[in-house]
Amino acid sequence: xxxxxxxxxxxxxxxxxxxxxxxxAFGKQGAKVILWAxxxxxxxxxxxxxxxxxxEASYETVDVxxxxxxxxxxxxxxxxxxxxxxxxxxxxxxxxxxxxEASLETYQEFMRLNxxxxxxxxxxxxxxxxxxxxxxxNIGSLSSKTAWPYMAPYTASKFALAGFTQQCRLEGxxxxxxxxxxxxxxxxxxxxxxxxxxxxxxxxxAAKPGAGAPVKGLSPERVANLIVRGCQRRTAELILPxxxxxxxxxxxxxxxxxxxxLKRVAPQTK
Numbered sequence: 001x002x003x004x005x006x007x008x009x010x011x012x013x014x015x016x017x018x019x020x021x022x023x024x025a026f027g028k029q030g031a032k033v034i035l036w037a038x039x040x041x042x043x044x045x046x047x048x049x050x051x052x053x054x055x056e057a058s059y060e061t062v063d064v065x066x067x068x069x070x071x072x073x074x075x076x077x078x079x080x081x082x083x084x085x086x087x088x089x090x091x092x093x094x095x096x097x098x099x100x101e102a103s104l105e106t107y108q109e110f111m112r113l114n115x116x117x118x119x120x121x122x123x124x125x126x127x128x129x130x131x132x133x134x135x136x137x138n139i140g141s142l143s144s145k146t147a148w149p150y151m152a153p154y155t156a157s158k159f160a161l162a163g164f165t166q167q168c169r170l171e172g173x174x175x176x177x178x179x180x181x182x183x184x185x186x187x188x189x190x191x192x193x194x195x196x197x198x199x200x201x202x203x204x205x206a207a208k209p210g211a212g213a214p215v216k217g218l219s220p221e222r223v224a225n226l227i228v229r230g231c232q233r234r235t236a237e238l239i240l241p242x243x244x245x246x247x248x249x250x251x252x253x254x255x256x257x258x259x260x261x262l263k264r265v266a267p268q269t270k
Contacts, residue, residue: 003234005030007085007132010077012064012121015042015208016188018139018220019090020049025224026086027055034081035059046085054245064091074124084128089118096202097148107153109263114157119164126172133175135231138165140182145239145248148213149266150206169236177234181227184240187217200204210222213265 009026013019014035021034027050036056037043043059050057062073077084093113097106118138129136143150143155144162159168165180172178231237239245251258 004085004228007031007219008034008077008081008083009086009088010034010036010084010125011088011090012036012117013091014064014088015039015059017090017188018183019088020046021220021224022051022090022137022227023057024050024055025221025228027053029228031086032056033058034077036062036064038063038071045224055089064121065112067120070120070124072129078128083132084125085132085134086170087121087125087129087135088135088139088227089116089121090139092139094141094154095155096206098150098201099152101201102162107156107204109158110153111160112269114154115160115164118161122139122168124162126176129176130173134177135175135234136165136168136172136178137227137231138178138180139164142182142184142213142215142239142244144180144182145244146251146262148262150202165259177231179227179235180237181223181228181230182239183218183223184213184215184244185217186220186223188220215244232251 004026007030009023009031011019011023011033014023014033015037019035021044023035024042027033032061033050033055035043035046036059038061040061043061047059059077060073062069063068091113095106095110122136122138125136128134140161141154141158143151144158147155162180165178168178221236223240226238226240239248247258247261250261
């Protein structure tokens with residue numbers, strides 16, 4: 001019998017994309033999943049799709065930018081279900097913009113959405129996760145580990161998320177497993193066209209998945225299954241593709257050498 005049977009899994013940003021795939025992966029293992037997002041129609045559609053897969057799922061329309069809504073949502077989970085075993089913070093937004101065009105307000109927007117929402121949800125859920133010895137999963141990015149041209153606001157927010165996640169591992173309840181997931185570009189139908197209007201001086205190569213990084217797109221289903229396995233093994237960090245750990249290790253040992261390598265393979269900057 002799966003260890004996830006009858007467990008409660010909350011996925012923020014679970015109505016579409018990688019968040020939805022993660023919810024389905026846990027659900028296929030017998031977990032009962034709860035989806036949070038702002039768009040009620042997308043949530044209803046997502047839950048219907050999960051029901052078609054014989055997965056027990058429910059949803060709550062929650063704006064994770066609203067601290068009051070997050071607190072009320074967690075209280076509702078405790079009241080209705082009595083437990084929370086996994087929290088996956090999958091809310092996120094990316095961009096393509098030259099360093100000189102990104103305003104302070106742009107940085108603040110990305111910090112709020114990619115970092116502050118995860119902090120709010122994590123801290124609010126921590127007492128529930130401590131009761132079950134559960135799992136906190138923060139969806140970062142390869143940009144949690146390295147900078148890359150035309151992604152400064154996004155990278156700054158994902159670096160912050162990486163630091164917070166490590167802090168949770170160091171100071172959080174000892175029985176709560178905390179994992180940072182750093183995937184490369186995820187395959188999606190609008191890849192290559194999502195960032196066409198972000199910056200006026202962004203080269204065409206930077207609009208590609210991964211902002212032109214020489215990394216193949218990852219199947220969201222495969223990433224989701226690896227996240228489930230990472231929770232089972234209580235892995236601290238999941239980097240996909242795994243071979244990039246070598247580059248990150250080089251950068252950690254020599255920042256100048258790491259920058260040199262990145263400049264050799266990155267889209268040409270002006």
